[in-house]
Amino acid sequence: MKKIEEYAEQISRCSHCSYCQASCPVFMEDIVESVLPRNRIEVILRSVIDKSMPLSPRALEIIDRCLLCTNCTQGCSSQVPIDDIVIAARSAISMQTGGLSGVKNLVMGKMLRQRGLTALMGKAGAMVQKVGIATKDMPPLAAKTFDKFYSGTVKAEGETRGRVAYFVGCGTNFMYPDTGVATVNVLSRNGIEVIIPEGQVCCGIPSIAEGDFKSAREMIEVNVSIFSDLEVDAIVTDCTSCGMMFKEKFTKVLETADPLQEKISNLTSRVWEVTDFLNHLGLREIPGPMDSSFTYHVPCHRAWSPTVRHAPRQILTQIPGAEFRELENPERCCGAAGAFYMAHRELSEGIRAHRVQDIKDNGADLVVTQCPVCRFYIGSALKEQGTEIVHPMIMLARAYGFNGC
Ligand code: SF4
Numbered sequence: 001m002k003k004i005e006e007y008a009e010q011i012s013r014c015s016h017c018s019y020c021q022a023s024c025p026v027f028m029e030d031i032v033e034s035v036l037p038r039n040r041i042e043v044i045l046r047s048v049i050d051k052s053m054p055l056s057p058r059a060l061e062i063i064d065r066c067l068l069c070t071n072c073t074q075g076c077s078s079q080v081p082i083d084d085i086v087i088a089a090r091s092a093i094s095m096q097t098g099g100l101s102g103v104k105n106l107v108m109g110k111m112l113r114q115r116g117l118t119a120l121m122g123k124a125g126a127m128v129q130k131v132g133i134a135t136k137d138m139p140p141l142a143a144k145t146f147d148k149f150y151s152g153t154v155k156a157e158g159e160t161r162g163r164v165a166y167f168v169g170c171g172t173n174f175m176y177p178d179t180g181v182a183t184v185n186v187l188s189r190n191g192i193e194v195i196i197p198e199g200q201v202c203c204g205i206p207s208i209a210e211g212d213f214k215s216a217r218e219m220i221e222v223n224v225s226i227f228s229d230l231e232v233d234a235i236v237t238d239c240t241s242c243g244m245m246f247k248e249k250f251t252k253v254l255e256t257a258d259p260l261q262e263k264i265s266n267l268t269s270r271v272w273e274v275t276d277f278l279n280h281l282g283l284r285e286i287p288g289p290m291d292s293s294f295t296y297h298v299p300c301h302r303a304w305s306p307t308v309r310h311a312p313r314q315i316l317t318q319i320p321g322a323e324f325r326e327l328e329n330p331e332r333c334c335g336a337a338g339a340f341y342m343a344h345r346e347l348s349e350g351i352r353a354h355r356v357q358d359i360k361d362n363g364a365d366l367v368v369t370q371c372p373v374c375r376f377y378i379g380s381a382l383k384e385q386g387t388e389i390v391h392p393m394i395m396l397a398r399a400y401g402f403n404g405c
């Protein structure tokens with residue numbers, strides 16, 4: 001990631017068009033001028049870069065009160081990389097002050113650096129209660145993690161059409177192994193051999209959200225050394241945030257002269273979200289009928305692929321009998337944003353309330369989304385009414401008749 005000072009020129013490109021206003025979930029909830037994306041980067045310019053303004057508690061709050069959803073960056077008429085600027089500012093502040101939020105560091109930082117720390121994940125509930133987070137705010141931890149179900153190579157059924165390496169995100173490994181089980185089985189049924197390399201770790205996105213590039217680089221180095229030299233057609237992930245991290249952020253986090261850059265460029269062109277990958281390849285076998293309706297919550301981290309936001313609609317409407325019902329605003333943020341909702345509970349719950357109301361008004365039997373954090377956060381608000389939210393691969397796996405998804 002560029003040093004924060006290097007973003008001054010890009011900040012100056014802001015034309016104050018305010019296109020970013022309606023796309024910012026935080027502004028739409030707070031309705032306070034200072035958290036507008038364009039004002040957020042102005043605060044960064046003045047309090048972190050040219051220091052014409054003190055880095056006051058309010059300035060820190062404005063910088064911290066950003067979901068890094070990327071919605072502003074996606075729609076910015078001057079192509080200002082607002083989320084990258086916020087990340088770089090957090091890194092600079094972190095070096096000055098020792099971090100923005102101890103809670104997020106505690107919960108996400110250490111636990112995700114090593115995939116082997118499953119036991120530590122098991123202690124997470126007790127840890128977060130000590131710092132004032134209720135158990136209901138914690139994602140569910142699976143009794144059996146995905147890496148205990150599958151590792152190594154899963155052969156394709158029938159004639160082999162392709163070979164992929166599967167990057168299993170932390171959300172799937174620790175919270176929702178059913179997504180991984182569905183992914184492996186659906187790919188295999190469609191003639192794709194799946195390699196699940198050992199030793200893979202968190203993609204590093206929770207660390208860059210905290211401005212902790214040192215930890216992120218450690219994770220990037222491990223994953224790049226595992227995935228970059230594999231002879232596969234694609235590297236698939238079921239998580240849109242992990243996909244964005246591999247595809248766009250790996251190269252930005254590292255210095256330009258970092259020796260890992262060459263390996264990263266060899267890797268990024270082959271990274272796909274799995275629903276998107278399968279949709280491009282085409283289903284080999286149309287699944288069985290499903291007499292139910294579904295809707296699709298599009299994750300915010302979608303801009304790294306031109307087609308990832310279309311894939312679930314296109315692939316799941318091939319299931320005979322499955323009725324697709326579009327949400328009023330399918331790309332509305334849910335307010336979770338990794339661990340953001342833990343530190344900004346009231347704000348996140350306000351943002352989520354709109355998303356949940358859309359889903360209730362829609363009335364579909366099932367909601368699909370490719371983000372495990374959206375799945376957890378929206379799902380916990382949908383429990384009362386009994387609407388289920390799953391990964392698109394799970395819906396597809398059920399239509400193929402797989403049990404246990
Ligand atoms: S990344 Fe999201 S929350 Fe942050 S300023 Fe942009 S739109 Fe607002």
Ligand code: SF4
Pocket residue numbers: 013014015016017018019020021037038075076077078079080082
């Ligand atoms: S959309 Fe971009 S150019 Fe327009 S006000 Fe927002 S940051 Fe500035």
